[in-house]
Amino acid sequence: MTTAATDDGFVVFDRVQKSYDGETLVVKDLNLSIGKGEFLTMLGPSGSGKTTCLMMLAGFETATNGEIRLDGRNINMVPPHKRGIGMVFQNYALFPHMTVGENLSFPLEVRGMGRSEREAKIARALDMVQMGAFANRRPAQLSGGQQQRIALARALVFDPALVLMDEPLGALDKQLREHMQFEIKRLHESLGITVVYVTHDQGEALTMSDRVAVFNDGRIQQLAPPDELYERPQNSFVAQFIGENNKLPGTIEEIHEGRALVRLANGELIDATPVNIQARGQQTLVSIRPERVEFKPEMMPPGAHTIDAEVLEVIYMGDILRARLRVAGSDDFVMKMRNTLGQTRLSGGTRIRIGWHPQDARALDPM
């Protein structure tokens, strides 16, 4: 699914294609419009073309076809140093032979800025990332998280309107990563800059972004705000890539007015919401989130459709209990239960009836 590019975006990809070898397209017909002040994340598996898009925007790769516009101006032929885009690299790319202060001074020096003005800006940028006391350190003397902050400060010190981030938190441990996500989000909001963020971590994409563009196979599969992306995936790839997902293969038996009747592999009929399915007789994958599956009759949402299931195993995960069930012939159906005080503890071999609201069962393409 691609949305049509509009001309009013701050950053516009207009029918952009990219090929490295002249035989295969790494980016296929990309249309994307990013608003001013927006936090847009490009999410996708490696090789999906997201980093290539970022590199084209930064100016390190040239688009094979199409046009990239920044603030209404075509920048296809503008060299990287004239684009005025801040960039944070995956490995930070802090210059090892310079101190932190010199690293931050570099973009200001090449712009011919005077000494006093430079120092004021450097101090402000370092304070912004709470690294004011580190101006005289070398990058090698800093921890990964501190280097990350300096890289961020360096990308912001010359007041760019657009900042690109190429998996900037990939090398940090989980706790630090979550903390830095928060910091980046805070900076984005307080500075009012536009951020294009590339990651393969869906959690990161969901928590930080205004909108997420899910990339696969050189195309944007879905471009939507995080909640819509998670709750209403437009195709099987997105449903599969974002969050945990149960998929039940079947055939469309009947389809009309936003309801579909799907015959599962074991012959059972269930209700589902058709998404990118048009005709009866078509193969489909019904996608259901594990946390939307219920097994206690009193908790069942009204209008829920129930189906037989056998508990195969229950995994204790602390905050939740994760049960693996056999449903309609498939062995990897997962149900998540909150670990509350009165929660029923299931055990392997138990036969139960599970159910969900037809709205939560989305009939998608069979991939």
Next chain:
Amino acid sequence: MTDAAAPLSTADGRPLKAALAASQTRARRRALALVAPLFLFVLITFVVPIGQMLFQSVYNPTFADAAPALRQWFDDNPPGAAIDESAFAALAADLKQMRAERTAGAAGTRINYDVAGTRSLFTAAARRADSLEPPYREAILDLDAGWGDPLLWRAMRSASSPITADFYLAALDLTRDQTGAIVQVDEKQRVYKLLFGRTLMLSALITFTCLLLAFPIAHLLATLPLAKSNLLMILVLLPFWTSLLVRTTSWIVLLQQQGVINNALVALGIVGADGRIQMIYNQMGTIIAMTHILLPFMVLPLYSVMRPIPPSYVRAARSLGATSWTAFRRIYLPQTLPGIGAGALLVFILAVGYYITPALVGGADGQLISNLIAFHMQKSLNWSLAAALAGLLLGGVLILYWLYDKLVGIDNLKLG
């Protein structure tokens, strides 16, 4: 806090330090045994010969052994004392001994280093030593008036002591006059300083051309995908696997006046048949051939420094607003400095002591100091002077090394 003061001990009460030492003894002994062969090899093949060489540059007992009486006389009489009958008597006694022991030639050669044309003086006098009668002064001066030359006596005095700095003086175009003061040798005889200067100048030039050529190659090697860069690396290393002699002679084939390049230039009409360019048997030949031969020594350290520099540094610089030239000058180049330093030091040190190539393609004005060292080793057999020249060369290289350490730091050296 009492625990901290008492020495730690193991569970069975032995002091911890003793237990640690005991547990590591075996490993340490084995390590020592493994290193010992190399240590001995280095000692025998490297330290001893170089020590011997350096010793020989200040120690030459030839004359002192051949002329003990003169040595005694010089010890008894301070410099500047009149060369009187007693001196000639000592000389006569030594000449007789030289005749008996057939050392006149060697002794004469030793004096000949300092005062040219004196070797025959000794051999001729020794031949007739048995007929010498007192008064010796007249008798010897009768044989040859040259024996009265104060310079000769000055030379004999200095040669009579086996430990001498004369060879270092000679290697620096210096000598002593009759009063013993150090003066420059006659202008026509000054060769060593000129050659040292030329050696350093040419080596610096060769180092520079190597750097100029190697930098782009190393950069290409470091940025190409591995499959392609491996092929290129083989091309860089190919000269290593070819005989030095073959490589040098192939340059002769290319560069000589009737050679490939001149023929091509003539055929293209760029130069006339009588205007063939002299590209070999001069300094140019030395520079071209040695640059080619030493190039890998520059490429490899540069490559090893460039390979781990991720392209994101230059990209980051570009995204921060630097032109590609600024990004190169301020970001890329400084990070390659350890490689440049290592390569330059390596090439320069190798070039300073290079022998075969300048000997083959250097002609008259492309000779380096090493060729003169070889001359003294093989032709004039003045090993002490050769050792002094080599010692100066070694000292120069060590000074260079020290300077590099002061300016860049040896720990920054990356050889591969």
